[in-house]
Amino acid sequence: MHPLVEVKNVGLVYHEPHAETQALKNLNMTVNEGEFVAIIGPSGCGKTSLLSLLSGFIKPSEGEVLIRGKSIDETDASKSQIGYMLQHDHLLDWRTIEGNVLLGLQVKHMLTPETHEYALELLNRYGLYEFRNHYPRQLSGGMRQKAALIRTLAFSPCLLLLDEPFSSLDYLTRLKLGDEVYKIIKSEGKTAILVTHDIAEAISMANRIYVFTQRPASVRSEYNIELNKDNGALATRNLPGFKEYFDTLWKELDHEQTKNRAE
Amino acid sequence: MSKRKIALNEYSQEHLLYLESIKRKKLLISILRYALFIIFIALWEVLARFNIIDPFIFSSPSRVIQTTINLYNGGELFMHIGVTLAETVLGFLLGTLAGTSIAIILWWSETIQRVLDPYLVVLNALPKIALGPIIIVWIGAGMNSIIVMALLISLIVTIMTVLSGFMEENAQKQMLMKTLGASKWQIFSLVVLPASVPTIVSALKISVGMSWVGVIVGEYLVSKAGLGYLIVYGGQVFKLDLVMTSIAIISVLAALMYFGVSWLEKALINWRSHSKG
Ligand SMILES: Nc1ncnc2c1ncn2[C@@H]1O[C@H](COP(=O)(O)OP(=O)(O)OP(=O)(O)O)[C@@H](O)[C@H]1O
Ligand SMILES: [Mg+2]
Numbered sequence: 001m002h003p004l005v006e007v008k009n010v011g012l013v014y015h016e017p018h019a020e021t022q023a024l025k026n027l028n029m030t031v032n033e034g035e036f037v038a039i040i041g042p043s044g045c046g047k048t049s050l051l052s053l054l055s056g057f058i059k060p061s062e063g064e065v066l067i068r069g070k071s072i073d074e075t076d077a078s079k080s081q082i083g084y085m086l087q088h089d090h091l092l093d094w095r096t097i098e099g100n101v102l103l104g105l106q107v108k109h110m111l112t113p114e115t116h117e118y119a120l121e122l123l124n125r126y127g128l129y130e131f132r133n134h135y136p137r138q139l140s141g142g143m144r145q146k147a148a149l150i151r152t153l154a155f156s157p158c159l160l161l162l163d164e165p166f167s168s169l170d171y172l173t174r175l176k177l178g179d180e181v182y183k184i185i186k187s188e189g190k191t192a193i194l195v196t197h198d199i200a201e202a203i204s205m206a207n208r209i210y211v212f213t214q215r216p217a218s219v220r221s222e223y224n225i226e227l228n229k230d231n232g233a234l235a236t237r238n239l240p241g242f243k244e245y246f247d248t249l250w251k252e253l254d255h256e257q258t259k260n261r262a263e
Numbered sequence: 264m265s266k267r268k269i270a271l272n273e274y275s276q277e278h279l280l281y282l283e284s285i286k287r288k289k290l291l292i293s294i295l296r297y298a299l300f301i302i303f304i305a306l307w308e309v310l311a312r313f314n315i316i317d318p319f320i321f322s323s324p325s326r327v328i329q330t331t332i333n334l335y336n337g338g339e340l341f342m343h344i345g346v347t348l349a350e351t352v353l354g355f356l357l358g359t360l361a362g363t364s365i366a367i368i369l370w371w372s373e374t375i376q377r378v379l380d381p382y383l384v385v386l387n388a389l390p391k392i393a394l395g396p397i398i399i400v401w402i403g404a405g406m407n408s409i410i411v412m413a414l415l416i417s418l419i420v421t422i423m424t425v426l427s428g429f430m431e432e433n434a435q436k437q438m439l440m441k442t443l444g445a446s447k448w449q450i451f452s453l454v455v456l457p458a459s460v461p462t463i464v465s466a467l468k469i470s471v472g473m474s475w476v477g478v479i480v481g482e483y484l485v486s487k488a489g490l491g492y493l494i495v496y497g498g499q500v501f502k503l504d505l506v507m508t509s510i511a512i513i514s515v516l517a518a519l520m521y522f523g524v525s526w527l528e529k530a531l532i533n534w535r536s537h538s539k540g
Contacts, residue, residue: 057441084442090435094457094535107443107453135536 002069004159004191005031005054011062011216012049023049025216027063031159031193036185038194038202040249041212041220042257047195050217051161054193055084067159083157087164089148091136097147098123098132104155119154126150126184142173149181153188160185160192167197175234178205182233199253203245204233211252220256223249322507330508343509347478347489348516350406354413355474355520359467361414362421369422370429370455371447387423391416391477395484409481409489416477417470424469428462429455457535464528471520475513 012024023046031037039047052058053065056072065072067082083104091100101119105111123129128147136144145165152160165181166174182205185192196202202209203225213220227239236242274282304324310316311323318326334340369376395412402408433455440450482491490509497505 055442056444080444086435086439086442088435090439092436092454092457094460094532096536103453104443107440107445107449 002066003030004033004035004068005029005193006066006069007050007053007063008066009063010050010053010060010065012046012053012058013061014049022216024053024060024218026218029210029219029222031191034189034191035208036182036192036194036206038196038206038209039212040196040199040202040209040253041217042214042253043197045212045215046217047212048163051084051163051193051195054159054161055082056080081156081158082161083152083155083159084161085148085152085163085165087167089136089144091144091147091151093136096133096135097128097139100136100147101132101151101154104151108155110155115154118156119150122150122153126180140173141169142177145169145177146180149184153184153190158191160190162192162194164196165194166201174201179232179234182229186229199246199249200237200242201233203227203242203249204236205229209249211249211256213256214259221252320503322504326504327508327511330504331512334508343488343490343493344512344516346406346486347482347491347513350409350478350481350489351413351474351516351520354410354477355417355471357410358414358417358470358474359421362418362466362470363425363463365418365422366425366429367451369426370451376426383419383423387419391419392480395480399485404485406486408485409478412481413474413477417473420473421466421470424466425459425463428459428466431459431462433458460531460535464524464531467524467527468521471524472517475517475520479513 007027007029010024010027011022014021014023027050029037039050041047049058053060054067054072091097092103095103098120101123102111102116105115105119120129120132123132126146128143128150131139131143131147136147139147145168149165162181166178169177178201194202194205207225207229209223209225211220211222212218223245225245227236227241227245229236307321308324311318311321311326331340334343369379391412394415398411398415399408402411436454436458437450440454445453478489479491479494482489483495486492490513493509494506497503497509
């Protein structure tokens, strides 16, 4: 059995006319089927770049990225079963919620009566069915982000990549939606990788956390979060032990962030 | 819908007064609009009747109507209108079609876009009318030359406006499409094109006007029929009634075409909301 995701000694360099940026260096990580992994790290260290690599639309300069033991460029991007959720929902404002949710299926030429039905079922299951004929501007920020998640789930991805999906929301919505998204991902049995700046969010959702170094990013440390998450992400925040994780991770991140300034 | 009606009854007295004042203002504006037109026509007529302005040079509304009737009785009216309208519509459609297609090609290939950029800038700055005599020599004195004039005059503006619409802000949405594994064609047809509908329509509105300029100038230069021809002919034989009549007809037609484009705008926006690709 291969792990779902293997990142092996990956390096990534961006070339621009006036600069060469090393975003990732000697990065190693694995994610197993069914895991919820969070990544935290200093801003600009290369987290988004890693997700871009995993989703296959940029190639590593060194090393390899394997999905179920297979190199990512062997799989055709349009057929790829990786769902990527961005910071903003990017719902197309001329399409209804239903039309937006079907976008991924349509792009992948997977739109059949069955998959259509499944998308509607997801809308129904997660409380957006009544809004299927609404346009995005008629929905609140949290609902829009949820619609974006359903757009990602509709084509049944085996891996979900979440890049700060809640950072554009207000604090309360953010907590609630985080809880809801966590439950959705768990009840759909998906494997997920979450990039976030919010340590508490990472602890409340993930069973494992990678702390990245400053750019070029590699793994600084890795933590297993042994908290009972059966009651969802929000409830986790009140568990004994939560604060210890928080303090530890906060120190880790703080050390990493101030590392160069001290020199 | 019904919810809204109930709400109307629940509005406060103050709000109802506010709504009333908006309505009144709207009515006032339409009344003033019509009044301005009627006063202008009446003043023109009266001044000409009492010879305060020379009706031979300035014509008058009644003379314009008489001239229109004469043209109609002579069987020429619709012939001239038809010729000019056909040239304008063809020039407009071809210009828009060619302009949009070229804009698509330029969006598709950054290399071509960068190669052609300085040429577009120069062509845009060049008064296309300067090309008139060359076009006539190359294509021949006739309707084709006039259509080409109308096409050329709207082409570059269309390319530049539509292309700028394609290039706008869509970067983030294109990123989304890439995360879904979309091909370039899918990015174009599902995101870039529908997102640019408003820009394309504003390009249409500009090029309708441009096509009229192209056609009338073209008719000045070569034609034997059409409203532009009537204007030149009327000017040469000093029949200012004929000139004024043609201008009046052109105004009406141009306005109608503009409304046509506005209608098209609504239809396109509608299409965008209802197409699922
Ligand atoms: N397409 C690109 N071309 C050139 N450089 C890039 C590109 N994308 C990212 N970079 C650079 O690579 C580095 C890492 O960027 P990345 O967006 O992956 O970081 P991040 O950890 O996601 O940052 P943030 O915390 O701000 O989201 C940055 O220095 C960035 O400027
Ligand atoms: Mg980022």
